[in-house]
Amino acid sequence: MKYMMTYDLMESARNTNQWLGATAHAFASYPFMSMRPNPAMDWLKAWGEVTERTFARMVVKPDWNIPDFTNEQGKDRRVHVDKIIERPFGDLIHFRVKNREKIKPTILLVAPMSGHYATLLRKTVTSLVPDYEVYMTDWHNARDIPVSAGKFDVEDYTLYLVDFMKELGPDTHVMAVCQPVPLALAATAYLAEEDPKSQPRSLTLVGGPVDPEANPTEVTDFGRTVTMGQLEQTMIQRVGFKYDGVGRMVYPGLLQLASFISMNGEMHANAFRDQIIRAAKGEAADHDRHNNFYDEYLAVMDMTAEFYLSTVERIFKNREIAKNEFVVAGRKVDFGKITDVAVKIVEGEEDDISAPGQCLAALDLLTGLDDSKKASHVEPGAGHYGIFAGKSWRNNIRPLVKEFIEANSGPAKPRKSAKVVTLK
Known part of the structure; x- marks a missing residue:
């Protein structure tokens, strides 16, 4: 109590x-x-x-409020948000442009589950919708999820991404921002062995902690100096009677917000x-x-206790992604199995959350991928927020990402029946 x-x-x-x-x-x-x-x-x-x-x-979860836009023919286009897959801990949503036939390419935007809602990427979505079919992960507030829905940790998160990628098919370009970068990489490696034909065409990894020790920050220093027992005792709380998730153990969003502000x-x-x-x-x-x-x-939103603790322990402390030792559903994923998915790394020079080098470490893990399919960019003067939603994103990074996606978009890949992955 x-x-x-x-x-x-x-x-x-x-x-x-x-x-x-x-x-x-x-x-x-x-x-x-x-x-x-x-x-x-x-x-x-x-x-x-x-x-x-x-x-x-x-x-209060902010509304999406994606503004209407005018296409090249001068016609106004309205954007609607549709749920494609509904799951207890997160949905796959589609930003459908009314009265527009589906266009190519398709982008799956993987939003972070790190204390903020997916709406944090509203400006990113707004800038991509006119040119692409944009799908996105929309994670739920843990305080609103009944205990009966079960657990949700980094492995479950990865399997959600696997399921979403299979749903969208092989002609998809995945863009992961911040926290989900290593897990999006793991989901792709999982598919490389489980169902290679369902892998996306490209991965754009933006400012994420693939190897937190490559360039330590206050975030990584904190994870290194506290024990898991201390974290569980000081950071984890049980949802009160006011919400549907009463009794669920969570890392409260208000605590995360206090950390951000400090x-x-x-x-x-x-x-x-x-x-x-x-x-x-x-x-x-x-x-x-x-x-x-x-x-x-x-x-801000609450995270399940098991997701927060497993992220700190497995991604930051044990560096399972950086060491290529990550296990999903009892199977070790091997990043060397990724052989035909183009990968681009985007980092901000002044990023104080995922400092330059942490995300770039992903390229060293891709031992089976030809160098011609690897690319990287460090944006001068850009902080963490600016690399996906600020002026740096609009003026410099978005054109580079667009060029990268178009360079890796070709004739449609044949779809193959995928094995069913049970999501918890």
């Missing part, structure tokens, strides 16, 4: 801060307060407005101070730059 109490204590603290912000905003907005000029009320109203929005957004605490503190100043001056807007970023950044 103590884990439920600590989980509910965090939610109570969040709810209290949201209430304080709403109360301050309502009090300072009362018409009586406007009878005489009072700068203190303007500051109180601004503080309340920013505080309420900040803490309210932490528990890495750049001064930057975030300055951002919120400046936003309060803008709100007091009447210069803030509902969809200004600050709100557009933090509406997404602060929306």
Whole structure:
């Protein structure tokens, strides 16, 4: 019960801060307060407005809101989100463009399960939809998944990707961002032996920890200095009675958010101070730059305890991917079996989460892949977020990825009946 109490204590603290912000905003907005000029009320109203929005957004999954676009013929195209495969812990979704015939190539965008929702890649999707059929992994918040659904760890995650790749077929280009990079690589290697004809045409791996020790960061240092017992005792909590996943052991999204913010605490503190100043001056807007970023950044989800712990132990501590010792469903996957899937690595020079070199290590594992099918790019001055959603992505990286995909798109591969993989 103590884990439920600590989980509910965090939610109570969040709810209290949201209430304080709403109360301050309502009090300072009362018409009586406007009878005489009072700068203190303007500051109180601004503080309340920013505080309420900040803490309210932490528990709500953002909408996709993929904007309409105009094609080359000048026709407006609307984007709908369809579920292709539904699973307890995550779905395969399709960003279907209304009244457009399916086009080539097809992209499977693998979103991270690292505390944020898949909507963190909204801008990435928006930039790809006009030119490709875009599919994506949409992971669920663990607090909303009943205990009866069972466990979900890194092996289950990998098997989900295997199943999604088989569903989309061999003429698919996979792009994995951040945390799922090593698991997308493992899923491809799994298919290389299980069902070679279902492998994707290409893999674009963006800023992920294939070998965390290749260039250590604060994230890898943390994983190295704590024991698994310490992590389980200090980071894992049990979902309270408020949610469908009551009793499930999770790594709470609020704890993950605290970790994210602590890495750049001064930057975030300055951002919120400046936003309060803008709100007091009447210069803030509902969809200004600050709100557009933090509406997404602060929306967090819980991860299952077994996924979080197995990621730390197997990917970071034991480096099973980096050592080519990763096992899925009792079978060791061999990255050397990947022989005809083109692989491109994208890293950011200023990435402080998956530093340059961590993702590049994937190429050394691909001993069976010809060098002509390997490519890499380090984006100057780009941080972690910028390599998939910022200016660096729009202006430099996306054109390179597009060129890579088109270079590895050819005549359709023949499909082959795939073996059934049971997902838990």
